Amino acid sequence: MNTQTRLQTVVSPQPGFGPGQGGATDDDFIDLGRLLHAVLRYKWGILGLAFAMTLITGLWVYTLEPVYRASASVVLESQESNVVNVEKVYSMGYRDYDYYQTQFEILRSRHLAERVVRKLQLHKHPFFAADEEDAQESGFGSSLTSLLPAREQAPPVQLTAAEKEEQAIQGVTGYVAGGLDVQPVDYSYLAYLSFESTDPKLAATIVNAVAQEFIDADLEVRLSGTLQATDWLSSRMDDLKRKLHESEQALQAFRESEGLVEVEGETSLGSNELRSLAQRLEEARKARIEAQNIKEDVQGMSNASTEELMTVPAVLQHQVIRDIKKDQSAAERKVAELGKRYGPKHPKMIAARSDLAAANSDLAREVRKVVSGINREYEVALRNEQQLQATWETRKSEVQDFNRTEFRLRELQREVNTNRELYDIFFTRMKTVSETGGFEKPHARLVDRALVPTAPIKPNKRLSVTLAFVLGVMLGCGVAILLDMLDNTIKRPEEVEEKLHAPLLGALPLQQHGKAGFFEHVWERPQSQYAESIRTLRTSIFLSSPDRPLKVLVVTSTVPGEGKSTTALNLASAMGQMENVLVIGADMRRPSLAGKCGLDPNHKGLSHYVSGVAELDECIERLDELGVSVMPAGVIPPNPLELISSRRFVDALEQLKQRFDRIILDSAPVMAVSDGLVLASYADSVVYLVKADATPATQAQRGVASVIGSNEPLAGVVLTQFDARKASRYYGSGHDPYGDYYQNRETG
Structure with a gap:
């Protein structure tokens, strides 16, 4: 292998360092040793930065004015005094969780802070008066305004003494509302109120005043609610009294116009009489129908014999006919008995036949009388029916007229009774509310009053200096690591x-x-x-x-x-x-x-x-x-x-x-x-x-x-x-x- 090839092999990227080889792993891996080496490399600079920050923080902390915190505790009552069972004229759900959260928010409200400021005249307190003078002497706003061109400067606003005082009150109110801290205690009705100020006495005064005003404000609101309820009840009673008087006058006028004295029982009597007339009319109608039927049966038998007339049920069932029939039967039985014992010319037989003939003659005569009396009975039954019908109709009309009168009378009576009941209810409630309205149980009470703090809570000089040193070291380490990464x-x-x-x-x-x-x-x-x-x-x-x-x-x-x-x-x-x-x-x-x-x-x-x-x-x-x-x-x-x-x-x-x-x-x-x-x-x-x-x-x-x-x-x-x-x-x-x-x- 020649020199050129060997050198190219030597200088070629090593595994793990070239692009695309292990890049993701190297990027995800944090080299803690390198970070530590970077910190050790710049250790003197880190310590110098930490000591500088500690020195600056110490000088700044020691120039700060100490701040004091005053705390008080308030407990919300879990139950309301139930003196009068009025329908929640002015109340909220005292057992509801939302109610307690609402009360804690009221403690933080600006309205309550303003009440405290006005009551204590805090806007005239030297503490706030000095701050206002410092703000006026600084003249920051006026200096900025003076930099504007003359044509762009707004004309100065002239405030009256009342407006200046109100402005001061609102400024102090914002300070009190912003500085008040309310910390509810979990699973209890207790809350801690605290306020921080450089004036320890002022802090305690504000906390106690806020707690007391919180209680007084609720009592005032509930008392005003009671007074409003009383006024409303009074106005309603006047209307009810007028309506009751008008309804009673209307009832009396109707009685006098109808000539009524008392209607108790009249309705039931009229109903009973109509029922009796209806029953009698029904009976008369049945009697007329029966007489009409009998009349129709015997109307074509004017020449009929006694035996034929006796076939008519009405004739046969007539009481006189039945009595004569009994006598005839008795005479027939006697003749039959004597005929078995005596001969036809025996005096007893003759007497018995004479009695039988007299009975037959009476029967024939009575049958004729009964037949002739059927028409008269029909006419009597018809007249009786017509008479009862007319009487029933007349009485029915009278009862209907009376019912209408009674209905109107009872309507007026109900209106009178209703107005009287409403008047009595409102009158009773107004009396109870008026008599017990001044008794209100406070919804909260002050458990521990705020005492004037003797030791400030901040600045915590030792903690501030320690934190400054720690933050300086951390900042220095961060800068060192950043420099090492950039190096x-x-x-x-x-x-x-x-x-x-x-x-x-x-x-x-x-x-x-x-x-x-x-x-x-x-x-x-x-x-x-x-x-x-x-x-x-x-x-x-x-x-x-x-x-x-x-x-x-x-x-x-x-x-x-x-x-x-x-x-x-x-x-x-x-x-x-x-x-x-x-x-x-x-x-x-x-x-x-x-x-x-x-x-x-x-x-x-x-x-x-x-x-x-x-x-x-x-x-x-x-x-x-x-x-x-x-x-x-x-x-x-x-x-x-x-x-x-x-x-x-x-x-x-x-x-x-x-x-x-x-x-x-x-x-x-x-x-x-x-x-x-x-x-x-x-x-x-x-x-x-x-x-x-x-x-x-x-x-x-x-x-x-x-x-x-x-x-x-x-x-x-x-x-x-x-x-x-x-x-x-x-x-x-x-x-x-x-x-x-x-x-x-x-x-x-």
Whole structure:
């Protein structure tokens, strides 16, 4: 596998870091360790913010005026005194839950607060009078009005003394209503009233006045309701009395016009008489019909014999005929008995026959009389029926007329009775309400009166200061976490592969600069931690291409100031211990290699050779102390990119490859100019530097991508100026593997 393929494989995104791989999991995962590291990183700033907020809060709290709270308790009575059973003239459901909630809202009402203000004359109290004077002296509203143009200013409103007083009352009422707190106790009829004020005596006075006015206002309302009910009853009684008098007069006038004295029992007598007449008329009608039937039976038998007439049932059943018939039967039985005993000429027989003949003669005579009396009986029955019919009709008309009179009479009587009953009911109620209206049981009572508070409830200075400190710490932690989230720099070696998706060659620790502005390099302190880091970097570069040595290396970075010249010089010194190494200052825009090597800034260098001013050997300086050869950049040319792109530079590089084992090019930043990319095309590999906790990862990503996108070989990334001790404090141990070892070695 060639070098190009290997580098592309190395810098390809690692599993879990590339787009589309584990992205959802990473977004949903909250790295608590990172949050803790961010807090530890800015701990002094967090503590400074917390102490500043605590100090400001403390100063502000100690300037506040203390506030006192006065509290009283009120209980609502569960039952109402039921002195008079009046139909709820003015009442509510005392056992209803809604009723108690309504009473608690009345306690909070503005109307009740206004009653308290007017009763106590609070608008004249010095406490509120002082606030009004302060508001007038501030003149905030008038100052705003004065800023308007003269034509837009409204004319001042002149208030009368009464209007000013009413305005003051309404203002104090709003203050009392807004400051009053009502807290009902669950599962009870008890409520606590409290009021806060900077004047403790005023707070207690207002609370007690509100409780008392709450009780008095309810009594007044109920008393006014009773008076209203009494007035209404009185007006209704006047109407009822007038209606009763009119109905009684109408009843009496009707009696006098009809000539009635008493109608009790008259209706029943008339009904009984009509019933009796109807019964008699029915009997007369039956008798007439019976007589008519008999008359029709005997009407054609005027010449009939006695025996034929005896066939008529009416004749046969006549009482006289039946009696004579009995006598005839007795005479016949006697004749028959004597005939068995005597002869026809016996005196007894003769006497018996004489009696029989007399009986027959009587029977024939009576039969004729009965027949002749049938017509007379029919006529009598008919007249009797007609007479009873006429009497019944007359009496019926009289009873009907009387019923109409009685109905009207009873109607008038009912109206009188109804008016009298209503009048009596209202009269009784009015008397009871009038007599007991002054007795009203309070619907609430004051359990505990408010005492003048001795200790303020706020401000709670200790709590305020503590909360300010806690909130300051929380705010500081939030800001620290936000800054850490916004900070896209690379702080640790582990983040190189995570954010840049490129291999890490090594991490160079941050060094303290001396008075001259330089730190001690590898050749000055070969046993230092920095020297060991350079040697580790050297080893990583060697191992990055074991099959083909990297003859030409380009050291570049994203932006200036990331330590390219220093790293290139120290790396060359480390490699110079084993090889013949040349360092070329290829950054001809901001050259710094000559100064770091102790050479004259105008020393002949790369720009001199490429421009043809000097020879190649004149531009190379051997530094025995460093163990390397150096070709500085020379004077700054007007066209650096044209010089390094020239054929003369390429030929010089080929000649130098024959003379030196390894050549290190100190290049310009790739994101500033394109010099680095041109130099990378001549090199065998590129060492990319990233300054720890300084270079944004997005810019470094674009720089690495530009190198890879130009098909230039990338050996890896070096994290420079890495503060291992700081990282160890913020991110835990493991970031300073050589510090303790070399420190103990040097001190020992």
